[in-house]
Amino acid sequence: MNTNLILFITIAIVLLGIITFSYLLGRKKKGIENWYIGGRSLPIYVQIGTQFATVMGGAVIVGLVGTAYSSGWSTLTYGLLTMIGFIPFLFMAKWLRNSGFETMPDIIRHIYGHHPILSMLAILCTLIVPFGWMITQLIGFGNIFSTITGIDAPIIVAIFALISLAFVLPAGMTSVAWTDFIFGCAMVIGAVIAFFIALNLGDGWQTIMAKTPSEISDFPDGLAAVGTGTVLFWIFGVMPGNLTNQQLYQRIYSADNSKNATISIAVTAALFALATFWSSTIGLTVHSLNPSLDNPESATGWFLTQTPDWFLIMFAVFIVATIMSTLSSAVQSVVVTITKDIYTNYINPDIEEKKLVSVSRLVSIAVLVLAVLMAILYPQALGWIVASFAYSVSALLVPILGGFVLRDKNLLDQRAGIASILLGILGSASAHALGSELYVMYGLITSLIGLLAVAGYNKITKEN
Numbered sequence: 001m002n003t004n005l006i007l008f009i010t011i012a013i014v015l016l017g018i019i020t021f022s023y024l025l026g027r028k029k030k031g032i033e034n035w036y037i038g039g040r041s042l043p044i045y046v047q048i049g050t051q052f053a054t055v056m057g058g059a060v061i062v063g064l065v066g067t068a069y070s071s072g073w074s075t076l077t078y079g080l081l082t083m084i085g086f087i088p089f090l091f092m093a094k095w096l097r098n099s100g101f102e103t104m105p106d107i108i109r110h111i112y113g114h115h116p117i118l119s120m121l122a123i124l125c126t127l128i129v130p131f132g133w134m135i136t137q138l139i140g141f142g143n144i145f146s147t148i149t150g151i152d153a154p155i156i157v158a159i160f161a162l163i164s165l166a167f168v169l170p171a172g173m174t175s176v177a178w179t180d181f182i183f184g185c186a187m188v189i190g191a192v193i194a195f196f197i198a199l200n201l202g203d204g205w206q207t208i209m210a211k212t213p214s215e216i217s218d219f220p221d222g223l224a225a226v227g228t229g230t231v232l233f234w235i236f237g238v239m240p241g242n243l244t245n246q247q248l249y250q251r252i253y254s255a256d257n258s259k260n261a262t263i264s265i266a267v268t269a270a271l272f273a274l275a276t277f278w279s280s281t282i283g284l285t286v287h288s289l290n291p292s293l294d295n296p297e298s299a300t301g302w303f304l305t306q307t308p309d310w311f312l313i314m315f316a317v318f319i320v321a322t323i324m325s326t327l328s329s330a331v332q333s334v335v336v337t338i339t340k341d342i343y344t345n346y347i348n349p350d351i352e353e354k355k356l357v358s359v360s361r362l363v364s365i366a367v368l369v370l371a372v373l374m375a376i377l378y379p380q381a382l383g384w385i386v387a388s389f390a391y392s393v394s395a396l397l398v399p400i401l402g403g404f405v406l407r408d409k410n411l412l413d414q415r416a417g418i419a420s421i422l423l424g425i426l427g428s429a430s431a432h433a434l435g436s437e438l439y440v441m442y443g444l445i446t447s448l449i450g451l452l453a454v455a456g457y458n459k460i461t462k463e464n
Contacts, residue, residue, distance in 0.1 A: 004149050007313050014317050015324075018182060019166040022175040032353045035172030035360055036102050036336050038254035042177055047255050047264035049181030052271045054247050054329045055082075056187060060275050061319060062140035065303075066296035067226065068283020072216025074226035075283060079276025081239040086269035088243055089252070092404055093265055096249065097258040104246045104396070105341045111403035112417035116346075121421045123341045125395040129245045130333035131371065132388025137327035138375035144319055147301025148312065154376045161372045164327045165364060172336070172360065173254060176328045183324060190318025191278050197307055198285040211288035229437045233390075237440040241389030244396040247333045331371075335363045394428035394443025395421045402451045410462070411455040419450035 033039050042050070068075040101107055108122040141160045142153035149156075202208035209217050216225040224231055242248050248265075255261035286299040289306065293299060300319075304312050339360045344351060351359070399420045406412055428443025436442065 006309070007149070007316055010313050011317060011320055015163060015166075015320070018179055021182070022166060022179050025175050025178055032356050032360075034174040035357055036340065037250055038173040038177050040254055041256050042251075042254045043256055044260040044264055046177055046181045047251060047260060048267050048271075049184035050177040050329070051248060051251050051264055051268040052275075053180035053184040053187065054251070054326055055242070055268065055272050056184075056275060056326060060279055061323070062143055062297050062300055063136070064276055064279040065283045065286070065300045066298075068280045069287050069293065069296040069299040070216075070283075071222075071226035072212065072284055072287075073219055073222030073280055074216075074224065074231070075276050075280040076273075077223045077226070077231060078234055078238060079273045079279075081234050082242065082276075083269040083273040085239040085242055086265055086272075088401060089248070089265045090262055093252050093262040094258040095404070096252045097255055097261045101249070101253055103337055103341055104244075104249055104400075105337070107249075107400060107403070108396075108417055111407050112399070112412055113414050115414035115418070118414050118417045118421070119341065119345070121418065122396070122399075123337055125244070125392055125421060125425075126246050126337050126341075127334055128392040128395075129241070129388045130247055130330040130337075131367070133247070133330040134327060134334065134368070134371040135375045135378070137323045137330065138371060141319070141323045141327075142375065143297055144301045144304070145316070147298055148304055148316065157375050158372055160323075161327075161368050164324055164331065165368065172332050172357075173250060176332050177251070177254065180329065186318055190315055191275070193311070194315055194318070195278060195281060197311055198282050198303070201303075201306060202285040202288050208285050208288045212284050212291075216287075217284060233437055233440065236438060236444060237390040237393055240393050240397050243400065244389070244392040246337065247329050250333060250336070331364055331368055334367050335360050338363050338367070390440040391425070391428060391443075394424040394440050394447060396424075398424060398444060398447040398451050402448070406455060409455075411458050412451075413454070413458060416451055416454035416458070419454050420447045421450075423447055423450035 064075045064078060067078065096107075099107075099110065101110070104126045105119060105122040109119060112118060138157045138161060142157040145151070145156045145160075146153040199205060199208070202211075214221075216222050252261045252265070255264065282303060283296075283299055286293070286303050290302060293302060304315055307315070339356060343359060343363075344356065399417055402420070403412060403417070424443045424447030427446025428439050431439035431442035
């Protein structure tokens with residue numbers, strides 16, 4: 001039987017089983033709170049599974065494998081910086097879980113007060129990361145499966161997007177989180193087997209290292225092989241990136257208690273660092289076997305074409321699990337922001353809960369169609385995730401962390417929030433337009449200046 005046919009049948013069977021599970025879960029877990037934040041009742045193992053599945057996705061199995069192919073251990077640097085970036089969550093998790101938040105704009109409103117300009121700025125900046133992630137997952141899936149099957153990437157992207165709706169529509173966060181847990185288990189199994197297959201294809205670790213350029217494979221020198229400028233950009237843009245990623249905030253909100261929310265964050269951070277070690281291994285192995293790929297982001301797809309058919313089929317299921325979970329999570333996050341923070345707050349505040357769920361499903365379809373178009377027009381996986389992190393960090397990191405630290409000092413108001421967000425965007429965009437690779441750093445500096453300037457003015461005013 002044709003390998004492609006077996007592949008599609010296997011994936012169809014797996015997806016049908018998970019979709020059925022998702023549908024049954026949706027019939028049991030109804031209501032908008034389940035759609036938005038999983039009913040605030042997710043057990044710790046589901047918490048860890050959905051967080052890990054969310055931060056994996058196309059960036060890890062496509063973008064970071066491509067980075068490892070061209071820059072070796074730099075991928076591990078990306079993972080370690082990301083892990084460090086999770087640390088503030090450990091201090092914030094209890095407050096976040098117990099404050100009754102549903103979105104990131106809720107945090108901004110809680111700290112700075114209600115103001116239409118502040119709310120819209122927070123909403124727009126919140127949408128940047130999950131929407132960027134949606135595009136990343138679609139690009140990653142298209143790149144890999146077009147290499148494996150020979151089918152044009154745009155067709156695969158469209159089909160994949162359509163299937164992903166089946167994981168979001170039944171019960172929003174609840175169905176996404178539980179299917180993420182199942183997908184997360186599949187990810188671990190697939191990654192372990194892939195690791196040993198890669199070592200076997202490369203004739204062992206020593207041979208792989210000997211066949212790759214020393215500037216990318218030597219340790220620890222290879223950690224900075226991507227270049228000092230890029231590493232600095234990662235420090236300012238990627239390391240704190242998850243602190244402005246609503247998908248992770250929603251998972252903290254959805255925990256069954258604050259202790260488990262904190263533990264799950266710590267475990268997820270460690271797992272992500274291990275995942276980027278896996279990406280490094282695959283990328284270096286492919287470089288040792290084929291150092292002349294035109295596009296580094298095709299490294300994962302090329303690796304699969306060199307493996308036995310049984311593994312290609314099994315790993316394809318792993319890829320579907322990885323990317324599907326992150327895509328469905330990103331879709332749900334975008335939809336929650338649009339329906340709660342825009343539609344409910346400003347357009348139809350008296351909408352019935354049942355109708356709001358229906359509206360959420362329609363919005364899911366609309367945003368996914370837009371993401372498909374963007375993925376087809378601008379197919380660069382890692383570039384989308386890095387750019388979305390950079391601008392989101394420039395705008396929201398200081399207002400959130402600074403607001404958390406100063407929340408009880410009676411120094412912050414709407415003006416402080418607006419100034420911090422606006423100056424963060426303007427500082428980052430101006431530096432980017434002038435060609436600076438560290439534009440996110442300038443955004444953070446100007447954002448901090450805006451926050452402290454208004455807070456200082458408020459302090460002087462109160463003292464006088």
